[in-house]
Amino acid sequence: MSTLERISRREFLRQTGRAGGGLVFALTMTGAGRLAFADEASTPSVAPNVYVNIRDDDIVEIYCHRSEMGQGIRTCLPQVIADELDAQWDRIEVIQALGDAKYGDQNTDGSTSIRRQFDILRNAGATARALLIAAAAKTWGVPAAECITREQTVRHAASGRSARYGELVEVAAGLDVPSEVPFKDPADYRYIGHSMDIIDGFDMTTGRAHYGIDTVLPDMLYASIERSPALGGTVKSLDDKAARAIAGVVDVIELPPPTSPPVFNPLGGVAVLAGNTWAAERGREALEIQWDPGPNAVYDSTSYRKTLTESARNGGKQVLNRGDVDAAFAAAARTIEAEYYAPHLAQAPMEPPAATAVMLADGGCEVWGCTQDPQAAQGTVAGLLGIDKSKVKVHVTLLGGGFGRKSKPDFIAEAAWLARQTGKPVKVTWTREDDIRHGYLHSVSAQHVRAALDGDGNVTAWQHCTAFPSISSTFAPNITGPSAGELGLGFVDNPYAVPNMHLTIGDAQAYVRIGWLRSVCNVFHAFANCSFVDELAHAANMDPRDHLLKLLGPPRRIDPKADGAEYENYGQSIDKHPIDTGRIAAVVRKVSEMAGWGRKLPEGHGLGIAVHRSFLTTVGTVAEVSVDADGKLAVEELWTAIDAGLVVNPDRVKSQMEGAGMFGMSLALYGELTAKDGAIVQGNFDTYPILRMEDAPKSINVHIMEVDAPPGGVGEPGVPPLAPAIANAYFAATGKRIRELPLRNAGIV
Amino acid sequence: MAVDLTLNGKPVSLDVDPDMPLLWAIRDVAGLTGTKFSCGKALCGACVVHVDGSPVRSCVFRVRSAAGRKVTTIEGLSEDGNHPVQRAWRELNVPQCGYCQSGQIMSAAALLDSKPAPTDADIDNAMSGNLCRCGTYTRIREAIHKAAGYKS
Numbered sequence: 059m060s061t062l063e064r065i066s067r068r069e070f071l072r073q074t075g076r077a078g079g080g081l082v083f084a085l086t087m088t089g090a091g092r093l094a095f096a097d098e099a100s101t102p103s104v105a106p107n108v109y110v111n112i113r114d115d116d117i118v119e120i121y122c123h124r125s126e127m128g129q130g131i132r133t134c135l136p137q138v139i140a141d142e143l144d145a146q147w148d149r150i151e152v153i154q155a156l157g158d159a160k161y162g163d164q165n166t167d168g169s170t171s172i173r174r175q176f177d178i179l180r181n182a183g184a185t186a187r188a189l190l191i192a193a194a195a196k197t198w199g200v201p202a203a204e205c206i207t208r209e210q211t212v213r214h215a216a217s218g219r220s221a222r223y224g225e226l227v228e229v230a231a232g233l234d235v236p237s238e239v240p241f242k243d244p245a246d247y248r249y250i251g252h253s254m255d256i257i258d259g260f261d262m263t264t265g266r267a268h269y270g271i272d273t274v275l276p277d278m279l280y281a282s283i284e285r286s287p288a289l290g291g292t293v294k295s296l297d298d299k300a301a302r303a304i305a306g307v308v309d310v311i312e313l314p315p316p317t318s319p320p321v322f323n324p325l326g327g328v329a330v331l332a333g334n335t336w337a338a339e340r341g342r343e344a345l346e347i348q349w350d351p352g353p354n355a356v357y358d359s360t361s362y363r364k365t366l367t368e369s370a371r372n373g374g375k376q377v378l379n380r381g382d383v384d385a386a387f388a389a390a391a392r393t394i395e396a397e398y399y400a401p402h403l404a405q406a407p408m409e410p411p412a413a414t415a416v417m418l419a420d421g422g423c424e425v426w427g428c429t430q431d432p433q434a435a436q437g438t439v440a441g442l443l444g445i446d447k448s449k450v451k452v453h454v455t456l457l458g459g460g461f462g463r464k465s466k467p468d469f470i471a472e473a474a475w476l477a478r479q480t481g482k483p484v485k486v487t488w489t490r491e492d493d494i495r496h497g498y499l500h501s502v503s504a505q506h507v508r509a510a511l512d513g514d515g516n517v518t519a520w521q522h523c524t525a526f527p528s529i530s531s532t533f534a535p536n537i538t539g540p541s542a543g544e545l546g547l548g549f550v551d552n553p554y555a556v557p558n559m560h561l562t563i564g565d566a567q568a569y570v571r572i573g574w575l576r577s578v579c580n581v582f583h584a585f586a587n588c589s590f591v592d593e594l595a596h597a598a599n600m601d602p603r604d605h606l607l608k609l610l611g612p613p614r615r616i617d618p619k620a621d622g623a624e625y626e627n628y629g630q631s632i633d634k635h636p637i638d639t640g641r642i643a644a645v646v647r648k649v650s651e652m653a654g655w656g657r658k659l660p661e662g663h664g665l666g667i668a669v670h671r672s673f674l675t676t677v678g679t680v681a682e683v684s685v686d687a688d689g690k691l692a693v694e695e696l697w698t699a700i701d702a703g704l705v706v707n708p709d710r711v712k713s714q715m716e717g718a719g720m721f722g723m724s725l726a727l728y729g730e731l732t733a734k735d736g737a738i739v740q741g742n743f744d745t746y747p748i749l750r751m752e753d754a755p756k757s758i759n760v761h762i763m764e765v766d767a768p769p770g771g772v773g774e775p776g777v778p779p780l781a782p783a784i785a786n787a788y789f790a791a792t793g794k795r796i797r798e799l800p801l802r803n804a805g806i807v
Numbered sequence: 808m809a810v811d812l813t814l815n816g817k818p819v820s821l822d823v824d825p826d827m828p829l830l831w832a833i834r835d836v837a838g839l840t841g842t843k844f845s846c847g848k849a850l851c852g853a854c855v856v857h858v859d860g861s862p863v864r865s866c867v868f869r870v871r872s873a874a875g876r877k878v879t880t881i882e883g884l885s886e887d888g889n890h891p892v893q894r895a896w897r898e899l900n901v902p903q904c905g906y907c908q909s910g911q912i913m914s915a916a917a918l919l920d921s922k923p924a925p926t927d928a929d930i931d932n933a934m935s936g937n938l939c940r941c942g943t944y945t946r947i948r949e950a951i952h953k954a955a956g957y958k959s
Binding site: 126127128129130253255256258259260261262263264265266267268269271272274280305306334335336337406407408409410456457458459460461487489490709713714716717718719720721724742743744748749750751752754755756757758 | 823824827828831834835836838839840841842843844845846847848850851853880881882884888893896897900902903904905906907908909912927930931932934935936937938939940941942943944945946947948
């Protein structure tokens with residue numbers, strides 16, 4: 059085969075709409091010019107490690123092995139490498155890496171790119187720099203220790219010699235690469251800690267940026283897939299005559315049935331393939347399919363809510379215990395109790411899942427997709443096609459938003475399957491309705507919280523049960539409740555200085571695919587924790603900010619393991635990334651000061667505060683809301699303080715906090731998916747609204763705490779405080795407590 | 808059957824079903840992928856293009872309705888990518904994922920054509936049909952004011 063072998067690179071670029079600059083796929087690594095793109099590899103170069111390639115034309119190629127979905131990693135990752143390498147910012151070229159285990163972990167989720175890989179990236183830059191110094195020292199016959207680097211140039215002061223990095227490529231190629239060298243003194247950082255402009259700014263403002271939906275290959279077919287309304291349903295009968303009669307429709311193909319557990323595999327269904335997207339969608343509408351609805355068609359959100367709430371009320375299994383809550387409740391002057399509920403959510407990235415695949419002559423498969431996890435895409439495609447993972451080549455495009463949805467490569471596997479069945483390149487594009495109805499849902503949750511207060515309003519006991527269907531159910535059979543990993547997301551890592559604490563989990567069955575959504579379980583755990591703390595403040599007749607500081611207690615480090623919990627601390631050392639109540643309290647003080655906490659507010663206004671640590675970062679948010687004569691709520695202004703330790707690009711951190719504010723407002727005000735007969739009821743932005751500009755506050759004020767600590771996560775931690783901050787502000791304005799999301803169900807939006 | 812129109816200043820003849828939405832004619836037939844699909848129901852604005860200078864949602868606009876008219880997409884908004892709106896967008900680093908920004912920029916450019924010095928209320932009014940899941944709204948407001956300054 060194939061048509062692909064015959065097309066020129068120029069033709070490929072024309073067809074994919076890429077004209078100079080912009081997103082460069084790592085096509086240089088295809089070997090032997092199979093795709094006829096090898097001209098990109100024609101320049102002599104030296105690659106000290108998998109992240110850096112220095113060319114003799116003095117361009118430093120930096121391979122970005124993480125996916126860009128708006129967090130700015132294609133800018134921030136090069137900042138770290140280029141800084142340690144002393145590269146010149148306008149002489150770097152960012153190349154998007156293929157999916158390949160040689161890069162280590164590429165799964166761009168969990169806000170991990172910087173927090174887990176900062177030292178790896180620094181080392182990549184520092185060792186490359188050391189290699190170039192060694193090459194210069196050898197060339198000049200001077201000690202390496204006498205050489206310095208500056209702006210992509212090695213200099214030897216005593217002899218007055220200097221050489222651009224590009225000039226050292228040939229010599230460097232003959233030397234061993236040092237494995238470990240000292241890092242720069244942070245005082246010498248030139249890019250780290252600076253707000254570099256985003257790398258893709260020009261392409262993103264001119265239509266040149268290439269997303270998953272934008273790949274075009276010669277002779278490509280466009281596919282649209284009808285899937286079972288309920289998870290696990292299968293095709294009982296199919297009449298495709300009308301579909302095949304639609305002009306442009308080329309084929310109708312049934313996908314393999316879904317697996318149980320679903321994992322990352324396709325959901326089954328029937329694909330219509332056509333010469334363009336519109337014909338495929340019209341053909342799909344003309345399909346007549348009878349479904350065998352499968353075991354999940356019983357799922358109904360109304361009845362499930364009762365079951366879940368009951369589960370949370372019953373207490374369940376202990377996951378953390380401190381002191382003696384029974385004794386504390388027996389001795390309590392007052393007991394406060396509350397139940398919180400939050401529904402399923404969809405990530406709803408603006409770009410729906412989309413991928414293009416083609417089978418290769420050697421039996422391998424090549425795909426282009428908007429994936430957060432190209433190695434998972436390799437594995438899923440390999441498993442589905444029964445080929446070796448090494449034969450699956452995954453090109454990562456830009457992601458038109460991810461938010462956790464695109465960690466799951468089911469849509470890429472669909473394209474690969476259809477490419478094999480047709481022998482042609484196939485692009486699969488999900489419609490918005492597909493995305494809302496057939497995704498991996500953020501979990502529905504119910505929580506029951508009870509606190510004991512002594513006569514002075516001090517909280518003496520905290521008892522809390524959480525119940526939600528687990529993400530684990532997507533990957534393993536017979537899962538009936540939360541995993542330890544999920545409980546580490548804002549539940550067992552409770553920071554409050556309460557002497558007696560008892561945390562439990564309730565059973566919860568999953569009937570849909572449960573998956574990650576930005577901040578994951580922190581969303582609903584923070585909603586309950588931060589709302590309940592506010593309730594306790596009012597019960598104790600205290601100012602909510604002062605009460606929050608009191609409850610956080612003296613500065614100290616907390617380890618949930620000390621109270622018997624399993625706790626993973628987001629996969630990182632709790633010594634380096636402690637749960638430090640002093641740092642959390644500092645965030646509370648800062649954000650409340652920014653918001654002018656305690657100031658006199660206009661009539662109908664209220665301030666609410668919430669603070670939450672997640673992904674090793676603490677974010678505090680104050681919301682100012684107004685409630686009009688009709689009882690409708692508006693968020694007037696937001697203030698956010700973030701302690702993420704070291705920050706690579708302050709403006710990208712700021713933009714993540716702004717965006718998290720809008721994402722958090724969307725879920726707080728509007729976000730809700732419900733199921734009936736196993737099918738998701740909502741379908742598009744009319745029934746699953748996300749925030750519009752007219753709802754956005756007039757400003758979002760962000761402060762980055764200056765803290766000498768290793769970097770925490772940034773993409774997710776801004777989201778959890780939003781919903782409780784708004785609900786607490788609404789209480790401050792009206793005296794009405796809302797314990798259920800979204801707020802529009804209370805008729806106030 | 809062919810539909811003749813002017814696309815980014817050049818006459819084109821598109822061999823398409825005239826009922827096809829302009830969005831898919833632009834993307835799949837004319838091969839310009841800067842205009843984005845997101846909702847397909849005129850609910851989000853990712854697909855906004857200009858037809859004879861006015862913003863339309865190309866996902867629900869039949870290509871037949873564009874016959875004989877001038878269609879401008881993000882690729883044709885400016886020769887060099889330096890329309891005041893594009894410049895302002897870059898200077899404030901507005902985009903996060905960037906996916907909705909073609910539509911945002913096309914809506915903003917149309918707004919400034921009709922209202923060279925818009926107020927915040929004008930902006931909210933003109934731009935609330937353009938969704939951004941990343942939440943760049945406050946920067947978009949600021950960037951439109953900035954672009955208005957460049958134009959005047």
